[in-house]
Amino acid sequence: AVPECVVDTRLRFQSHQRRNPDSMGGAGSPRSTCGTSRSSGHRPVSALVTRITANPIRATTGGWTPEQLGENMSSSCLLHSLAPVSLNDVPLPSSHSCPSPEAACQQIPSEYSATCVQSHSFTPTAVNSPLSTLLRIRPADFDYLKVIGKGSFGKVLLARHKESGQYYAVKVLQKKMVLKKKEQRHIMAERSVLLKNLQHPFLVGLHYSFQTTDKLYFVLDYVNGGELFCHLQRERVFLEPRARFYAAEIASALGYLHSLHIVYRDLKPENILLDSQGHIMLTDFGLCKEGLEPNGTTSTFCGTPEYLAPEVLQKQAYDCTVDWWCLGAVLYEMLYGLPPFYSRNTAEMYNNILHKVLVLKPNVSNAGRELLEGLLQKDHTQRLGAQGDFMELKCHAFFSPINWDDLMARKVPPPFIPSVVGPTDLRHFDPEFTHLPVTGSLCSHDSAMATNSMREAAAAFPGFSYGPSAGHAFV
Structure with a gap:
């Protein structure tokens, strides 16, 4: 049996025409958080994943040929996480030397x-943040300030928690689109990895995941470098x-x-x-x-x-x-x-x-x-x-x-520090995203007139919601 074939690709471009928009499955109208332009009139693909799911490929004796791989790709999109993990200071053991x-x-x-x-080990911000005292979180608990990313499944937004005043990257995915593209397995895989409470200084941290009838929410640490x-x-x-x-x-x-x-x-x-x-x-x-x-x-x-x-x-x-x-x-x-x-x-x-x-x-x-x-x-x-x-x-x-x-311990001075003056400094995000309107539906309650398709979508992600202080997933 030929295994499922899933490829993430970005049709990127530098001044020497590094990327051809038609060479790897056709990316449509690419965007970029870089704000740079192509000489061909196109812009580089966005900071959001372009997931290319290949059609079933008949295997040859020696595996797939490059030609087969290149000819059997069709594209769809999946949102990125745009978030780092913030750390508390933790004393570490003294340095030791490496063997020869x-x-x-x-x-x-x-x-x-x-x-x-x-x-x-490091303790993620989620464990000690004011948010961790809440067993259940809702869309209305946040002020959604700016769109900082966009994909075919939804958006990533800069949000401020109303009670604590802390800033987060909130990834909001439309369930119907995820199901239409049959990407629920990858969404749940990402949630599963984040749910492990990764304790490392260079990995993104999850604060909360929750859902409404028609949307999925990841509340993640926010990074703007x-x-x-x-x-x-x-x-x-x-x-x-x-x-x-x-x-x-x-x-x-x-x-x-x-x-x-x-x-x-x-x-x-x-x-x-x-x-x-x-x-x-x-x-x-x-x-x-x-x-x-x-x-x-x-x-x-x-x-x-x-x-x-x-x-x-x-x-x-x-x-x-x-x-x-x-x-x-x-x-x-x-x-x-x-x-x-x-x-x-x-x-x-x-x-x-x-x-x-x-x-x-x-x-x-x-x-x-x-x-x-x-x-x-x-x-x-x-x-x-x-x-x-x-x-x-x-x-x-x-x-x-x-x-x-x-x-x-993050004590090694980085060789480059991005020019960022505060959490609302969005200079490293594409204005094409940040100029998009923030819709009121992000924090609205579920409709009482839910359709059958909405009910099916609501039941498709059991156990998605999670709150660290509860110690387990709910709903």
Whole structure:
């Protein structure tokens, strides 16, 4: 049986015509939070996910061919989370030194240590915020100030809680649209991951999820420093120290997810946000795979074309090493300006990923090139991280300047701080979104004249609503 095929893609564009709007399924009228323009008259796709669900593809003996993959895609959209996690100060143990690369091979555990994660645990804002005293939250409990994102399923809004005055990103999805596109499984998957009360400094945090008859609400931490993609698009490339800082924070977040048996599967610059202090936050957990035990594998074809690992393209069983391939692709893009193996022709790009030799120009240090070679190893059994997961990366020479204890405590000064003067500073969001009207239906009560279709939608998401202080889901 051919597994379900789900691909997230963003038809992005830089001044050298990096993206072709017709090359990967046709994105329609793309938007961007970056506010940049295309020479062709189009604008880059928005900060909201474009989820491309492929039609069933007949498998060949060697898996799908690049041509088959490129010809069988039709598009639909799914909203992103636009939110980081805020942290309380927690004392951390003192720094310790890494073993030498030679000794590391003898000391790397089989998986990222859960004990290590616990020693660096953080308490999400949701636990201690005034909101956590409420067992049930309603749309009318918020003032909805601005639209900061839009997709085919709904909107993301900057909202202020009326009682506490705190700001949140509230993602509002139309149930009928989610059901029409048959995306409820991915919505519930994102909720399930967020419900784990992720305690890591570089992962988005969930405060509440709740629902009305016709809408789903995610109440998330709010971040307004912009997508890493937008900053990279403006600057084209990052200097190596800046790229190292972001890669280290991303790697620690991925390692933490792996320790919880979660594979992220959709790492890309659009899913990496910057907070107002310059730290990264991973968002959008809709494509995560939960419950992947050590040495376990999965086979669903999902991700984003530029960052798909060879084993995913070949329809092989894969494990958490797909995330390390994606990290290598993102690091390569930060240092060189384009993803590795990139082509405007999707089929050609897939063929490059499968067969083309990695080319590394000498403007990157030896340690940087060595790390990229390890992460972008086509044989996932030989890929950096295949044996010791995050610990292998942590002890790599490229990260030798990083004090990991300080990094986890957010004490390492970010190399870049976004220009943000307060929570209502929306300069990093596209005016095309922020100029949209905020509709009154967001906080209205359910209609007493509910239709049969509305009743069906209301029953399609059992257990969606959640309040941290209650300790469990309700309704």
